[in-house]
Each structure stands twice: as C-alpha cells, then as structure tokens.
Amino acid sequence: MPTPYGNRAEAGPPGLAPKLLAFCEELRSEGVAVGTSEILDAFAALEKVPWTDPDDFRETLAATIAKSQEDRRVFELIFDRFFFRAAEAEAVQRGIGEQGQRFEGGDRLDLEGLREAVRQAIVAGNDGEMRDLARLAISAFGRRGEGSGVVGVDVQRIRRTLGLTTGAQPPTEEGEEQPRIDRADLTRFERMLRRELERGLIERTQALPPSRPLAELDRALPSSPSQDLAAVHRAVTRLKRRLATLGHEQRGRRRSRVVDVRRTMRASLETGGVPLRLRYRPKRPRRPEIYVLCDVSTSVTSASVFFLSVLHALHDSFRKLRSFVFIERISEVTEVFEDERDFRAIAQRISSEGGVADVSGYTDYGRVWLEFLTEIADELDPRSTVIVLGDARTNGREPHAEVFARISERAGRLFWLNPEPKLYWNYGDSVMAAYERYCDGAFECWTTKHLEQFVNIVAGGAPAEA
Amino acid sequence: MAASAEPPAAAGAPGSVAEVREALARVDYLADEPAALVSFLSQRLDKPVLVEGPAGVGKTELAKALSRATGRELIRLQCYEGLDEAKALYEWNYRKQLLRIQAGGEAGWEEVHGDIFDREFLLTRPLMQAIASPDPVVLLIDEIDKTDQEFEAMLLELLSDFQITIPELGRIEAQTMPIVVLTSNNVRELTEALKRRCLYLWLDYPTVEREMEIVRLHAPDLPEHLARRLVEVIQMVRELDLKKPPSIAESIDWARTLLLMGAEDIDQDVFEQSISIIVKHRTDIDLVSERVGVKLADPLRQQG
Numbered sequence: 001m002p003t004p005y006g007n008r009a010e011a012g013p014p015g016l017a018p019k020l021l022a023f024c025e026e027l028r029s030e031g032v033a034v035g036t037s038e039i040l041d042a043f044a045a046l047e048k049v050p051w052t053d054p055d056d057f058r059e060t061l062a063a064t065i066a067k068s069q070e071d072r073r074v075f076e077l078i079f080d081r082f083f084f085r086a087a088e089a090e091a092v093q094r095g096i097g098e099q100g101q102r103f104e105g106g107d108r109l110d111l112e113g114l115r116e117a118v119r120q121a122i123v124a125g126n127d128g129e130m131r132d133l134a135r136l137a138i139s140a141f142g143r144r145g146e147g148s149g150v151v152g153v154d155v156q157r158i159r160r161t162l163g164l165t166t167g168a169q170p171p172t173e174e175g176e177e178q179p180r181i182d183r184a185d186l187t188r189f190e191r192m193l194r195r196e197l198e199r200g201l202i203e204r205t206q207a208l209p210p211s212r213p214l215a216e217l218d219r220a221l222p223s224s225p226s227q228d229l230a231a232v233h234r235a236v237t238r239l240k241r242r243l244a245t246l247g248h249e250q251r252g253r254r255r256s257r258v259v260d261v262r263r264t265m266r267a268s269l270e271t272g273g274v275p276l277r278l279r280y281r282p283k284r285p286r287r288p289e290i291y292v293l294c295d296v297s298t299s300v301t302s303a304s305v306f307f308l309s310v311l312h313a314l315h316d317s318f319r320k321l322r323s324f325v326f327i328e329r330i331s332e333v334t335e336v337f338e339d340e341r342d343f344r345a346i347a348q349r350i351s352s353e354g355g356v357a358d359v360s361g362y363t364d365y366g367r368v369w370l371e372f373l374t375e376i377a378d379e380l381d382p383r384s385t386v387i388v389l390g391d392a393r394t395n396g397r398e399p400h401a402e403v404f405a406r407i408s409e410r411a412g413r414l415f416w417l418n419p420e421p422k423l424y425w426n427y428g429d430s431v432m433a434a435y436e437r438y439c440d441g442a443f444e445c446w447t448t449k450h451l452e453q454f455v456n457i458v459a460g461g462a463p464a465e466a
Numbered sequence: 467m468a469a470s471a472e473p474p475a476a477a478g479a480p481g482s483v484a485e486v487r488e489a490l491a492r493v494d495y496l497a498d499e500p501a502a503l504v505s506f507l508s509q510r511l512d513k514p515v516l517v518e519g520p521a522g523v524g525k526t527e528l529a530k531a532l533s534r535a536t537g538r539e540l541i542r543l544q545c546y547e548g549l550d551e552a553k554a555l556y557e558w559n560y561r562k563q564l565l566r567i568q569a570g571g572e573a574g575w576e577e578v579h580g581d582i583f584d585r586e587f588l589l590t591r592p593l594m595q596a597i598a599s600p601d602p603v604v605l606l607i608d609e610i611d612k613t614d615q616e617f618e619a620m621l622l623e624l625l626s627d628f629q630i631t632i633p634e635l636g637r638i639e640a641q642t643m644p645i646v647v648l649t650s651n652n653v654r655e656l657t658e659a660l661k662r663r664c665l666y667l668w669l670d671y672p673t674v675e676r677e678m679e680i681v682r683l684h685a686p687d688l689p690e691h692l693a694r695r696l697v698e699v700i701q702m703v704r705e706l707d708l709k710k711p712p713s714i715a716e717s718i719d720w721a722r723t724l725l726l727m728g729a730e731d732i733d734q735d736v737f738e739q740s741i742s743i744i745v746k747h748r749t750d751i752d753l754v755s756e757r758v759g760v761k762l763a764d765p766l767r768q769q770g
Contacts, residue, residue, distance in 0.1 A: 035662055041513065045665075048510040049483070049503070056483060059500045063507060067661040069518065069652075069668055276560065452655075 017043070023082050024065065030078060032071045038064055084195065088202045114140060115162050122164075122185050127192075134192040137162060138200070151201065155193045164189070257281070289320045289383055291411070293372065295390030296350070297327040297363040307389040307419070310451065312337060312346060322376075325350060328364045330371045363393060365431075366400030373403055380410040388416045389445075392425070392432040401434040408438040417445040417454065479509045486535075495524070495531030496680050504667040505532060514625050514646035516610075516661060519669035521651055522713015526608055528669070529647035533604035538645065541599075542606045543592040545613045551620060555630060557589045583634035593621075594638075597630055602642040610660075611650040618660050625663045671704060672714065680714060685721035695732050696721055702758050703744060712744040720744050734762050 020042065024034045042064040051057040058079060066075035114137060121129040141158050164186060263279035271277075292314065294307050311323050315337040322334045333350055340346045380386070386407065408414045416439045418425065418432065425432040425444075436442045443454050480486045486509075487502035497505065505528070508515045517525045533540035543554055563582040570578050590598060596605040610618070624630060628640035648664065650656060672680065677697045682688060688696075697717065704711045712720075720743045729736045737759055745751050 033658060037662055041511070041665075044511055045507050048507060055499055056503060059503045060507065063500070063504045063665045063667060067516070067664070067666045068655075072666075072668060271560070271564065 134196045151197045291386045292323045293388045296325045326368045362395040366398040369403040382412040386411040386414045399431045405438045413440045416442040489535040493534040512643045514664045516648045516664035517667045518650045523669045525649040529606040539603045541596045545609045556594045559587045596644045597640045603644045605644045605646045607648045610648045611653040681721045684718045708750045709747045716744045
C-alpha cells in the first residue's frame with residue numbers, strides 16, 4: 001500500500017528464520033562473506049541459546065557469522081539498523097504507535113536543565129536515560145519549530161542547541177570542574193537522537209526510509225593522522241612478516257631446490273649411511289631495497305596524510321628504506337623518519353624543513369623525475385624497488401615520461417600507488433597512462449585492503465588474492 | 467548436522483551460558499559475556515573456537531581455564547614458522563621400522579610391509595593425540611597465524627570432521643569430541659576456509675571494572691583504591707602508541723610488585739621504580755614516563 005512517502009513499511013514474511021536470512025543478505029551486500037555453512041551454524045547455535053536475551057542473541061550471531069574484527073564492525077552497524085527497521089516495520093503493520101504520549105514532558109525542562117541532565121547521562125554512560133533524554137530533547141526542539149525534516153541535520157542542530165562538545169567541559173556556575181566527554185560517548189548520544197528521530201519519522205509517514213549502504217567513509221582509509229595510525233601500522237607489520245617468511249614459503253613449495261650434499265651425508269649417518277632424507281640448501285629470502293617517492297601536494301592532501309603514515313610504518317619495519325617527498329621538487333626525508341617516532345612531529349618537520357619548494361603548491365612530476373634521476377638514480381640497481389605514491393596530476397606541465405622510463409630501466413621494480421579510484425585516472429590533467437606503461441604495476445590504493453594486496457606483490461608472492 | 471544426532475560427548479556439556487561462566491570463574495578465569503557464550507556454544511555444537519585479539523588478553527589462558535573447568539586434559543600445539551605435519555600430526559618411527567626389517571631376517575616383504583606400518587611404529591604428535599585420546603580433551607592450537615597456509619589447509623579435515631587420514635592406516639576418527647581452541651594474534655589474515663569452520667571470538671583488553679576484578683582475584687591483598695589506580699594507569703598506558711602495550715598478565719605482575727614494595731599509592735617514585743614491569747622496550751619506557759609519569763602525583767610536592 002503506497003503512502004505519500006513511498007511504499008508502506010512491509011514487515012516481510014513472519015517468523016525469525018526469514019528475518020535472519022534477510023539480515024545475512026544485507027550483510028553480504030556490505031561485503032561480509034557469509035556462507036551457507038555459517039547461516040546453518042547460526043541457526044544451530046540459536047537452538048542452544050535463549051534468544052530472549054538481546055546480548056546473547058547478538059553475540060551468538062556474531063560468533064557464528066562475523067569472522068574478523070572488521071566484519072564484526074560492519075555486523076554491529078548492520079545489526080542495529082536491520083533489527084531497528086524490522087521492529088519498526090512490524091509496528092507500522094500492526095498499527096502499534098505511541099503517538100499520544102510520545103516526547104512528553106519536554107516543556108517542563110528548560111534548556112539549561114536538559115543540557116546538564118544530558119551531560120550527566122553521557123558521562124555516566126546510562127543508555128536508558130540517554131534515550132529518554134534524547135526524546136525530551138527532540139520534543140523540546142520540535143516545540144521550537146526548527147525541525148528541518150532531514151534526520152542527520154536535525155541531530156547536529158539539536159547537539160549544537162544543547163551546546164554539547166567533546167573534550168573538556170566548561171565548569172558549572174559554581175565553578176566546579178566537569179568531567180570530559182569522549183568522542184565515542186557523544187556519538188552514542190547522537191545515535192540515540194538519530195534513532196528516536198527516525199522512529200518518529202517512520203511513525204508519521206508509515207513508511208521506512210530507503211536503507212542506504214554504509215557510508216564508504218566508514219571503511220575507507222584513515223584520513224587524519226591520529227585517527228587510525230595503528231591500522232596502517234598493522235598492515236605494514238603484516239607486510240614485514242610476509243617479507244620475512246617469504247623464503248620459508250618457497251621451501252614449502254619444493255620448487256627448484258638444491259640438494260646440500262654435505263648436510264645430506266651428515267644426516268645419513270643416523271640411518272647407517274643410507275641417505276633417507278635429502279637436505280636442501282635454504283633459500284635466502286629477497287631483501288628488497290625500497291625507495292619511496294611521496295606526493296604531498298594539495299591535490300592529494302587527504303591521501304598524503306595516509307601515505308605519510310604508510311611511510312612512517314614502513315620505516316619502523318625496514319632498514320633499507322629511503323623516502324622522498326615532492327611537490328615541485330624532490331627532497332629526501334629518510335632522516336626525519338629515523339630521528340622522530342611521533343607521527344605528528346614527523347608531519348610537522350616535513351612541512352617545515354622538507355624543502356620541497358612549495359612555491360605554487362602544484363606538483364611538477366617532470367621536474368621531480370629529472371631531479372631523482374640526476375641525484376639518486378645512480379644508486380638504483382636491479383635489486384631495488386621504487387614505489388611512487390601520487391595521483392599523476394601534472395597540472396598541465398610537461399610529464400617527462402621518457403625520464404620516468406629511464407628510472408624504470410634502472411630500478412628492479414617500479415610500482416605506482418594512486419590514491420584515486422581507477423575510474424578517474426587519465427581524466428583531466430591526470431597522465432597516469434603515460435607513466436603506467438613503464439611501471440611493473442600501478443594500483444589504486446585508498447583502503448587498507450588495497451594496501452595489503454599491494455603488500456603481497458612487493459613481497460614477491462602470488463599476485464594478490466582478492 | 468550436529469543437531470540431528472546428539473553426539474555422545476555432548477552428554478557432559480553445560481546447560482547454560484551462566485553455568486559455563488561460573489565454572490570458569492571457579493578456576494580463576496573471569497570470562498566476559500561473549501567469551502562465556504562462545505565457550506558454551508563450542509561445547510554444545512562441537513565446533514572449534516578461533517580466538518583473536520591483541521597479545522596478552524588471556525587467549526591461551528581461556529583454553530587452559532576450559533581444560534581445568536571441564537577436568538579435561540589440555541593438549542597444546544604451539545605453532546611456529548615451518549611447523550609441518552610430522553611435528554603436528556604423526557610421524558613414522560623409521561628407526562624402529564629399520565630395526566624391524568633387519569630383525570625380520572628371512573620374512574617376506576608382504577609380511578614385513580603389513581607389520582611396519584602398524585600403530586606400533588607411529589609416533590603420535592599433539593593433533594593425533596587429541597584425536598586418538600579415549601578421554602575427552604581440550605586441544606589448544608596456539609598462534610595459528612605463525613604457520614603458513616599449507617598447514618592451515620591440513621587442519622581443515624581435522625577441524626570439520628575431527629578425523630585424520632593416514633594413507634597406510636586409513637582414517638582415524640575422534641573417539642570423543644575435543645574442545646578445540648585456536649588462537650591468533652592477527653599477524654596475518656587466516657583463510658576463509660578455516661574461519662568458516664570455527665566460531666569466532668574477539669578478545670580485547672578488558673574494561674576498567676573487569677580488569678580490577680581480575681587483578682584483585684590474582685592479588686587479593688591489594689587494597690581496592692590501589693587496584694583501581696593501577697588499572698586506570700594501565701589503561702592510560704595502553705592508549706599510547708607503544709610497541710608492546712601492557713597485557714593483563716603484566717597488570718597482575720605489577721599488582722604483586724606493588725604489594726611487595728608495600729606501596730600505598732602510585733606516585734611518580736613508585737611508577738619510575740616499577741615501570742619496567744609493565745613496559746619492556748626502551749623507547750616505550752621513555753614514551754610512557756614522558757606521557758603518563760608526569761600526570762601522577764609528585765611525592766615531594768605532595769608533602770611540601
């Protein structure tokens with residue numbers, strides 16, 4: 001039955017099983033690999049657990065379905081959204097509402113009192129109270145007639161009206177100090193607000209708003225230095241391990257091994273001189289020498305923070321690594337990374353003394369290649385790997401692809417990581433195609449997954465498994 | 467599937483999640499809700515558990531506690547790079563086989579052949595032991611992420627069907643269902659196939675309240691205010707970007723150290739003296755004393 005706001009909310013077939021299947025379907029659409037065997041497990045597990053307890057129910061599903069921390073994060077987001085929507089759809093269908101008594105009492109509290117109450121509830125982390133206060137706030141807000149109709153906008157407006165901020169709180173009028181409010185806690189309150197607003201909206205319109213895929217931002221690369229440096233470090237630590245265990249993996253494959261005669265004879269003594277066991281020469285893992293060139297111009301601002309953190313993590317793991325940053329000119333920053341451990345200090349030192357001659361702020365790739373060739377290229381040999389981090393946007397300047405080709409000839413391997421999705425390559429002033437010809441591989445790199453795929457390739461392993 | 471025919475081992479399985487949590491608490495392991503639930507499920511469904519999380523949050527300890535709580539023997543397979551079937555599953559005792567052949571003298575090949583591939587000549591390794599044991603056991607496969615993918619693939623048969631195939635002997639099936647716990651420090655991504663066969667449990671650093679309980683359980687003489695202070699400092703330290711953040715075991719060690727030192731409060735002096743208990747890298751120690759040490763009360767200033 002259509003309503004003016006779209007199709008009337010349908011609860012779908014009754015019963016738990018179809019709901020669970022729909023839930024798994026939604027997880028799949030967000031990229032969580034849920035197999036049939038996992039669904040079967042979930043059902044088997046639910047037989048053993050009283051699923052009247054919401055926590056047990058959620059944990060049981062999570063243990064059988066979400067098999068990594070990242071999956072678990074997506075699981076939590078989808079779980080909340082899915083069952084909230086399912087419950088609301090059911091309520092609409094059965095005509096259950098609380099229109100009359102909804103959001104009452106908002107007029108009894110003044111804004112000041114409400115603000116204090118919310119603050120206390122947030123600090124105490126009391127979910128029930130936060131929800132009640134969120135309703136009160138919405139009611140008080142609605143009375144002032146400022147609703148925009150867009151949930152996200154309203155949430156932020158209410159937050160601002162209440163004067164809620166993260167970090168240190170201003171002291172009370174009596175001059176008492178107030179405890180700090182964490183980002184995470186405030187987000188929880190915002191989520192309550194959002195949920196209550198949505199619930200009101202669904203009740204009013206009798207229709208579910210279309211469900212959007214999770215924001216890409218939620219899972220894309222960390223874009224601010226403090227945000228998730230640790231995630232990048234983890235990826236790079238894995239890279240380091242892959243490089244370290246490379247030789248061993250090849251040993252397992254038993255390919256082109258050389259018999260170590262001396263050790264075989266020695267081992268045969270155990271078995272009365274019969275060489276029952278062949279001993280092989282161990283394979284030495286490849287120890288790459290890495291040169292990283294990182295574009296830090298404005299066109300890649302958000303990406304370059306990420307790339308710098310990649311560099312930072314690489315430096316922690318590899319001894320034979322030299323790094324360079326460039327905009328118009330190139331400048332070596334290996335020492336900066338060796339001296340400093342703190343990422344923020346590194347970022348600062350690079351911008352202050354990097355000497356990248358940031359006159360116009362526009363990248364000049366051609367000039368960068370020329371400088372790299374004259375100054376450093378002599379040291380390149382077939383064992384070295386060059387990695388370029390940049391968007392190949394030349395701002396209309398001469399790309400000097402032939403110089404790039406000469407660098408490529410000298411280096412053993414040359415990779416390009418582009419922070420833009422492949423779709424945008426060669427659009428506008430991007431000259432990716434001119435360079436790509438000379439690369440051993442050019443990859444888009446804007447999620448940790450991309451980074452890991454690339455890691456597998458540098459490590460000389462099989463071309464990344466997706 | 468398991469639901470259709472109730473396997474015999476499930477007879478002694480616990481009835482509820484709360485029961486598991488109590489059993490674990492009796493052997494000094496304070497499990498949080500997810501950990502208790504997954505332990506319960508693994509016993510009821512006979513599925514292996516994959517436990518992931520940062521180092522030192524009690525992943526291995528969970529398996530040990532399960533073994534104590536259920537009264538089963540713990541069989542542990544410590545994984546490392548280059549671990550192979552011979553070390554994990556079984557190996558033919560070829561010296562003994564050689565002896566048998568030499569001692570056999572005139573016996574025909576047929577006879578000897580049947581003989582030397584007998585159980586008598588089989589050296590059982592942890593996985594084989596767990597399968598062949600007549601009593602139910604807890605099998606701990608520790609740090610599975612340290613091995614290579616080939617080894618993981620080899621585990622699949624064991625984990626899904628609880629059986630091992632030996633070419634010369636045929637299939638050996640588990641006589642009783644072991645509780646299998648795999649731990650991983652997330653050094654590398656495990657294969658989908660392995661994950662698919664396991665229940666998943668992510669263990670993280672505990673909350674302040676829970677860590678306090680744990681610390682007080684293991685250092686009962688520690689006064690409550692000191693325990694709280696200790697846990698708060700530990701949590702502060704964990705928030706820094708350290709090479710190796712302090713684990714729960716280190717909190718407990720620190721608590722015991724404070725008891726030995728007879729410390730009344732954690733001030734800068736006490737902290738400086740005992741910092742090496744919780745942080746174990748030179749650079750980490752510098753970072754911690756710089757960031758956390760200064761926040762603590764200065765004993766001199768306090769007196770003055």
